[in-house]
Amino acid sequence: MATEGFAVIRRRRFLKWGLGAGGAILGAGAAGYGSLIGLAPSAGPLRILSDREHRTLRNLVTTICGPIAMRERHDVADAFDGWLADEPANIVSDLQGALLWMELGPALYDHRWESFSGLDQAAREAHFRSWMESDDLVRRQVATAFRKFVNLVFHDTPSTWARIHYPGPATGLRGS
Amino acid sequence: MTEGIESLAGVRSPADRSADVCIIGSGCGGATAARVLAEAGKDVVVLEEGSDRTGMELTQRDGEMYDQLYMDRGGRSTEDLSISVLTARVLGGGGVINASDVVPIPAGVLAHWRRAFDLADLTDATLAPFAAAALADLHANEVTEAQMNRANRLLQEGTERLGWAGARMHHNRVGCQGMGTCLIGCPVNAKKNPRFVAIPAAIEAGARFLTRARAVRVEGARADTKTVTVKTLDARGYHETGELRVRAPIVIVACNAVASAQLLLQSGIGNEHVGQHLILQPQLPLVASFDEPVNAFRGIPQAYAVTEFEEEDHPEHGLWGFRIEAIMGTPGIVSTLLPYIGSESATMMGRYDRIAASLLLAPDEPSGSVRLGPSTRPIIAYEHREEHKRRLRAAARAAARIYLAAGAREVLVPSVPPVTVRSTRDLHHLDALEMRPATTPMVSAHQQGTVRMSSSASRGAVDPDGLVWGTRGVYVMDASIFPSSASSHTMTPILTMARYLASKLAA
Structure with a gap:
């Protein structure tokens, strides 16, 4: 699947940002972390992701594809979980770090005591767009990688085809 | 077996x-x-x-x-x-x-x-x-007039209206049914x-x-x-x-x-x-929106090439300049190239049947390398040189002019932020294309x-x-x-x- 760049985002840069995020959260204390991240409902049996990471992904799906993706967002997140199960260990840990980083992004960069999942749709879109346009290459890479994966899986879902006027795979045309 | x-x-x-x-x-x-x-x-x-x-x-x-x-x-x-x-x-x-x-x-x-x-x-x-x-x-043969889908015809029409050189391409299909999914088999x-x-x-x-x-x-x-x-x-x-x-x-x-x-x-x-x-021949996609249904997802995706600006015997580089070729993909891959999120993404994909797309192909100098990484995957480094970006901007200008001549309502270079052209007065917008890393969905197939x-x-x-x-x-x-x-x-x-x-x- 077009998960461009997941394989090449540098581990050290994630560690740097992860440690920074961790430090900020530790500074705020465990109680603060809990109040920021909150609890996520069970996402069902998962292979790699935690319930919280699955929640972040579900919210990324509606952020990237719009509220019309509400019905498919769980399946897209499940697909990501299945995809991770086949990835090398270093890439899995990098991506889990990226999900945490995205979740903490509003607190780290927007100076608001909110997690990504705690934002409403408009605020999530604005936050994600700020990563797409960021001067920081690593934030742009993370946004690019998630945007490509989510879009590819979402638009490969037959339930999405009618609204884009795509009739689906052809079954034996003639000519052209 | x-x-x-x-x-x-x-x-x-x-x-x-x-x-x-x-x-x-x-x-x-x-x-x-x-x-x-x-x-x-x-x-x-x-x-x-x-x-x-x-x-x-x-x-x-x-x-x-x-x-x-x-x-x-x-x-x-x-x-x-x-x-x-x-x-x-x-x-x-x-x-x-x-x-x-x-x-x-x-x-x-x-x-x-x-x-x-x-x-x-x-x-x-x-x-x-x-x-x-x-x-x-390869059973090489020229794409026939009858095999040209609407998206390729639009590229051809615009090129001919501008008086530029272009041609139907040669391919290795025999018995093509026009399913349109060549890039995934x-x-x-x-x-x-x-x-x-x-x-x-x-x-x-x-x-x-x-x-x-x-x-x-x-x-x-x-x-x-x-x-x-x-x-x-x-x-x-x-x-x-x-x-x-x-x-x-x-x-x-x-x-x-x-x-x-x-x-x-x-x-x-x-x-x-x-x-x-390492040579990557990075290709820049460009998308044109039309009022009419184009249905580019059926038929041969890449059947017509604009060859006006291609040099095959450049004294310093051999192949040089640029060419423009029609292209199309299935919804998943097209959506990954677009720069929008949220409702803007839904709106743009809602026009999936009314878009025609091109790839801008410009040969490059060797400026990359392959080295070993921490897993089974190699690391590919590449310096995208300013001279190559200049040719891609020139190619985007040419392609935008072609699609406008063919009646496009808007031409988009799907970078972040997006660059759009609605008339020839907007062509200077393309000069703003920076092509910073992780902003522009370039593709290397060669x-x-x-x-x-x-x-x-x-x-x-x-x-x-x-x-x-x-x-x-x-x-x-x-x-x-x-x-x-x-x-x-x-x-x-x-x-x-x-x-x-x-x-x-x-x-």
């Missing part, structure tokens, strides 16, 4: 093999070399990391097909995420997933290679019989690619093809017999399950310009040029140069016979050897050079 093709998927204790020739990679280079050498009486074993997928196994679905036909699920890219580096992982290689364009090596490119790399043997006359054989293998096997030409001929001559067999190391590069260590993979190709060794006096590496360099580096084979001089050919070990990694300098019997026969861009599309050049080099080896 199809006769001559053995899947090693999930095999835990495979038997070791021996042969006269072990070829790594079953694409245009590897399959062609296998055929030539098997027909010359050699016992040939070919290793392929991918599986064998034909007919309706090619499901036209993005997720499954990128997962099974492309390296790293289509996610391979340069380390800064500037450029998607598309390479195949399937029996038959890049010919299974390409746009089927047949473009031979221009005479000007051969002249450049002779001049700049002292490859005196590479004359038009020397290569002519091999180029002719390649075209015959043809379910009616219309592409006359190595899977349906060279591989059956090689098998007929006695060659054996092993799939889900990942070569990880070549040892004994100066010895009489080389040993190739091979990992078998699970059915989906992501987990190693077993190991075997293939022993042969001759090893031919032909698994594309990224993986061939990676394998040589892993094996400690070759000189300092291995992995260097990687070349990482084991480049030269008459001197001081300037290249293989000699004019394709032999890796400093080895006995380790050859490279794929796009890795091209010292500059061989063509706007590398399938035919690879077939030509593999036939030429394998014939020399067989003799």
Whole structure:
């Protein structure tokens, strides 16, 4: 699947940002972390992701594809979980770090005591767009990688085809 | 098991093999070399990391097909995420997933290679019989007027209104049903690619093809017999399950310009040029919106090329300038190229049936490298030079003018932030295209140069016979050897050079 760049985002840069995020959260204390991240409902049996990471992904799906993706967002997140199960260990840990980083992004960069999942749709879109346009290459890479994966899986879902006027795979045309 | 093709998927204790020739990679280079050498009486074993997928196994679905036909699920890219580096992982290689364009090596490119790399043997006359054989293998033919879909016609109409040069392309389809999913495989096997030409001929001559067999190391590069260590993979190709060794006096590496360099580096084979001089030919997509339904997702995606601005005999570079070609993809891949999120994304994809797209192709100077990474995946570095960006901006201007002339309501370069042109007064918007890393969805489908050919070990990694300098019997026969861009599309050049080099080896 077009998960461009997941394989090449540098581990050290994630560690740097992860440690920074961790430090900020530790500074705020465990109680603060809990109040920021909150609890996520069970996402069902998962292979790699935690319930919280699955929640972040579900919210990324509606952020990237719009509220019309509400019905498919769980399946897209499940697909990501299945995809991770086949990835090398270093890439899995990098991506889990990226999900945490995205979740903490509003607190780290927007100076608001909110997690990504705690934002409403408009605020999530604005936050994600700020990563797409960021001067920081690593934030742009993370946004690019998630945007490509989510879009590819979402638009490969037959339930999405009618609204884009795509009739689906052809079954034996003639000519052209 | 199809006769001559053995899947090693999930095999835990495979038997070791021996042969006269072990070829790594079953694409245009590897399959062609296998055929030539098997027909010359050699016992040939070919290793392929991918599986064998034909007919309706090619499901036209993005997720499954990128997962099974492309390296790293289509996610391979340069380390800064500037450029998607598309390479195949399937029996038959890049010919299974390409746009089927047949473009031979221009005479000007051969002249450049002779001049700049002292490859005196590479004359038009020397290569002519091999180029002719390649075209015959491909069943090369010109796309007919009737095969042009609306998106290609719009590109043609706009080009002709501006009085610019363009042409219907040549391709290797026979019996095309216009399904439109060429980039994720043809379910009616219309592409006359190595899977349906060279591989059956090689098998007929006695060659054996092993799939889900990942070569990880070549040892004994100066010895009489080389040993190739091979990992078998699970059915989906992501987990190693077993190991075997293939022993042969001759090893031919032909698994594309990224993986061939990676394998040589892993094996400690070759000189300092291995992995260097990477050419990516980065292509910039451009999208035009029309009021009318275009339905570009059906028919041949890439049937017409604007050739007005292409130079085939540039004195310093050989192939240079730029060309513009129509393109289209399935919804998943198209959506990954667009720069929008949220409701803007939904609105843009809602116009999926009314868009026509192009790829802006501009040859580049070698400015990249391949090196080993912490996992099984290589790291691809690439410096996207300002001069190349300038040509892409010029190409975007030209393409925008063409689509506006054809009646487009808007032309979009899908960068972040998006750059749109609604009339010729907006053309200057394109000057703002920065192409910063991870903002512009550039694509590389024609990687070349990482084991480049030269008459001197001081300037290249293989000699004019394709032999890796400093080895006995380790050859490279794929796009890795091209010292500059061989063509706007590398399938035919690879077939030509593999036939030429394998014939020399067989003799």
